[in-house]
Amino acid sequence: MVxxxxxxxxxxxVVAAAQTKxxxxxxxxxxxxxxxxxxxxxxxxxxxxxxxxxTIAGSCxxxxxxxxxxxxxxxxxxxxxPVYESHVEMDGAFALFEGVVRLQLGDIDTVLVIGxxxxxxxxxxxxxxLQTDPYTMAPLGLDPISLAGLQADAMVRAGTATERxxxxxxxxxxxxxxxxxxxxVAKDISVDDLLAEPYHTTPLRQHDLPPISDGAxxxxxxxxxxxxxxxxxxxxxxxxxxxIETHHFGHCDLTTSPSTxxxxxxxxxxxxxxxxxxxCVRYSPEEIVLRQAMGLADGTTxxxxxxPLAAHPVMATGLIRIAEVATRLANGxxxxxxxxxxxxxxxxxxxxxxxxxxxx
Amino acid sequence: xxxxxxxxxxxxxxxxxTTGPVMGPFLTALRxxxxxxxxxxxxxxxxxxxxxxxxxxxxxxxxxxVGPGGxxxxxxWVSTPTEKHPFAEPFAFATIALDGADTPLxxxxxxxxxxxxxxxxxxxxxxxxxxxxxxxxxxxxxxAVEQTIAPGDEPVEIxxxxxxxxxxxxxxxxxxxxxxxxxxxxxxxxxxxxxxxVYVPSxxxxxxxxVPMTEAxxxxxxxxxTVVSFTEITPIQYHxxxxxxxxxxxxxxxxxxxxxxxxxxxxxxxxxxxxxxxRLRCVWRPPAERDVSELDNxxxxxxxxxxxxxxPTGEPDVNPDELRGQAx
Numbered sequence: 001m002v003x004x005x006x007x008x009x010x011x012x013x014v015v016a017a018a019q020t021k022x023x024x025x026x027x028x029x030x031x032x033x034x035x036x037x038x039x040x041x042x043x044x045x046x047x048x049x050x051x052x053x054x055t056i057a058g059s060c061x062x063x064x065x066x067x068x069x070x071x072x073x074x075x076x077x078x079x080x081x082p083v084y085e086s087h088v089e090m091d092g093a094f095a096l097f098e099g100v101v102r103l104q105l106g107d108i109d110t111v112l113v114i115g116x117x118x119x120x121x122x123x124x125x126x127x128x129x130l131q132t133d134p135y136t137m138a139p140l141g142l143d144p145i146s147l148a149g150l151q152a153d154a155m156v157r158a159g160t161a162t163e164r165x166x167x168x169x170x171x172x173x174x175x176x177x178x179x180x181x182x183x184x185v186a187k188d189i190s191v192d193d194l195l196a197e198p199y200h201t202t203p204l205r206q207h208d209l210p211p212i213s214d215g216a217x218x219x220x221x222x223x224x225x226x227x228x229x230x231x232x233x234x235x236x237x238x239x240x241x242x243x244i245e246t247h248h249f250g251h252c253d254l255t256t257s258p259s260t261x262x263x264x265x266x267x268x269x270x271x272x273x274x275x276x277x278x279x280c281v282r283y284s285p286e287e288i289v290l291r292q293a294m295g296l297a298d299g300t301t302x303x304x305x306x307x308p309l310a311a312h313p314v315m316a317t318g319l320i321r322i323a324e325v326a327t328r329l330a331n332g333x334x335x336x337x338x339x340x341x342x343x344x345x346x347x348x349x350x351x352x353x354x355x356x357x358x359x360x
Numbered sequence: 361x362x363x364x365x366x367x368x369x370x371x372x373x374x375x376x377x378t379t380g381p382v383m384g385p386f387l388t389a390l391r392x393x394x395x396x397x398x399x400x401x402x403x404x405x406x407x408x409x410x411x412x413x414x415x416x417x418x419x420x421x422x423x424x425x426v427g428p429g430g431x432x433x434x435x436x437w438v439s440t441p442t443e444k445h446p447f448a449e450p451f452a453f454a455t456i457a458l459d460g461a462d463t464p465l466x467x468x469x470x471x472x473x474x475x476x477x478x479x480x481x482x483x484x485x486x487x488x489x490x491x492x493x494x495x496x497x498x499x500x501x502x503x504a505v506e507q508t509i510a511p512g513d514e515p516v517e518i519x520x521x522x523x524x525x526x527x528x529x530x531x532x533x534x535x536x537x538x539x540x541x542x543x544x545x546x547x548x549x550x551x552x553x554x555x556x557x558v559y560v561p562s563x564x565x566x567x568x569x570x571v572p573m574t575e576a577x578x579x580x581x582x583x584x585x586t587v588v589s590f591t592e593i594t595p596i597q598y599h600x601x602x603x604x605x606x607x608x609x610x611x612x613x614x615x616x617x618x619x620x621x622x623x624x625x626x627x628x629x630x631x632x633x634x635x636x637x638x639r640l641r642c643v644w645r646p647p648a649e650r651d652v653s654e655l656d657n658x659x660x661x662x663x664x665x666x667x668x669x670x671x672p673t674g675e676p677d678v679n680p681d682e683l684r685g686q687a688x
């Protein structure tokens with residue numbers, strides 16, 4: 001097959017990655033979470049922090065409850081002497097996209113990427129309607145859980161999934177999370193036991209929803225030869241792409257994800273086998289939509305960490321997928337993997353990042 | 361004695377937005393008891409859009425009435441509504457194919473229980489309408505009542521949407537110990553385990569050396585220090601202003617600290633007596649009167665609620681040259 005992937009001019013690799021435990025309520029400040037992971041990636045790589053070329057962070061002021069909260073987050077990085085940095089009001093995975101693009105200019109060698117968030121002080125279900133259309137949706141308080149309910153309902157009615165399928169995703173996620181030291185929700189629970197629980201937002205039950213979490217993740221990217229100097233096992237980004245669909249969900253077929261399929265094509269997902277996939281499954285039905293949209297084969301291990309159903313520190317959740325895949329590949333658990341990140345309700349925006357132990 | 365504050369506030373933003381050539385008539389019609397769709401090629405979109413959702417091409421506004429009846433094409437039963445939802449009791453969010461529209465509208469259906477796909481529903485308009493999507497809701501056809509709606513006067517050209525996010529948290533662990541110390545008439549700082557520098561109030565970590573600090577790093581500081589910078593404020597009268605007389609806001613470097621405490625208000629001293637280098641001592645309020653309620657996790661250092669005044673110690677002034685680098 002001829003690859004249609006957009007190739008990177010400058011090869012970029014993940015050379016270090018760290019995440020905090022997913023806390024139901026972290027009692028201290030967000031910069032503390034950031035400091036923990038930034039110090040870890042600096043230690044892993046042996047890089048002097050003053051030599052980091054560029055720092056980019058993803059966080060959300062609405063979650064922090066203060067305008068410009070992202071500014072104080074830089075305390076966790078260390079802003080003296082002054083650092084070259086930027087910020088996106090998006091998941092850290094999208095910050096990583098900017099980091100990869102920044103490295104293509106070829107003038108710097110390393111980028112520190114951070115994703116962090118504390119969802120616990122606010123009520124996520126009241127915060128996230130603010131992402132929706134401000135005329136026709138936000139005033140209704142149309143929240144991601146209700147929209148996920150509509151998506152799940154559409155799938156059940158179309159026959160693309162059953163409530164049992166949703167429960168199977170959750171049961172596997174809960175069980176896999178038992179071997180993830182960072183997970184918040186981990187349990188050995190059967191599909192039948194899950195199906196016996198009451199509905200939360202039909203046809204979803206509480207366990208089909210993600211936990212409310214506080215946490216952070218950091219990834220250190222390096223270019224070309226620098227990556228090989230900083231790590232014995234650099235994991236190369238061979239493709240990264242993100243695509244967005246309309247925010248008018250009534251205009252979408254919620255049983256599919258054309259933006260994910262297009263991103264899969266652009267990153268050359270099927271240029272080789274995928275050993276491991278970490279998908280941003282915030283609601284259990286999303287895994288079924290994503291699996292189908294990406295055309296993942298049965299041989300691919302999906303969300304061995306338990307995924308966002310086990311730990312969902314919003315604004316770090318997507319970056320954690322990249323950290324998980326990179327760490328597994330660096331440890332020899334497979335050769336090639338894919339990390340997915342999503343933004344917006346009903347998988348409105350999707351990013352795929354293909355990682356490979358072989359330098360392209 | 362005052363209590364330690366628990367943080368509970370609502371961060372609010374009043375958004376006002378212009379409505380434009382499509383949303384304007386759509387919202388005006390809702391206020392006047394009608395739902396409009398927009399022609400886009402051979403389809404009718406509801407809600408109407410200024411562009412073709414498939415191509416992004418601009419669409420000339422061509423609005424046509426749709427509904428008020430429609431068929432539910434999908435739904436979810438919201439068993440635990442939020443305070444932002446249209447109903448306090450359980451209800452359905454549904455995709456509703458309004459009669460005459462080719463795309464479904466997502467809206468709320470007030471019903472006694474889950475609403476199946478295929479259910480016929482009818483628009484109901486609220487008594488108080490402002491030109492917003494919340495002016496309307498839906499009920500099963502059998503529950504609908506006839507309504508006579510008097511149209512309003514002016515077209516809806518602006519929408520107002522007050523958003524609010526409620527934030528609830530405890531003081532961070534260091535802030536809690538710091539606030540308790542103030543109530544006890546003491547000033548608590550932290551000494552960096554790496555650099556040895558003393559920060560007050562601390563953030564619970566050393567942002568210069570990037571190390572977390574714990575209770576083991578806590579140190580009490582004397583309530584005596586030196587003015588390192590100040591500004592004299594003449595209050596301008598604006599809505600909400602509570603200050604009337606000129607006052608000083610200053611930064612004081614406490615003895616033994618490596619960072620001044622900023623934002624301390626002084627009301628009984630004036631320049632030229634008040635100057636950089638002046639030595640001051642805190643005169644605490646009696647324990648029963650101390651109040652730290654204005655401290656939160658981000659703002660506030662030594663609030664006026666805990667001291668009566670800062671009085672000159674009578675010691676010789678410190679040479680301002682020695683205080684360079686501490687002026688905040």
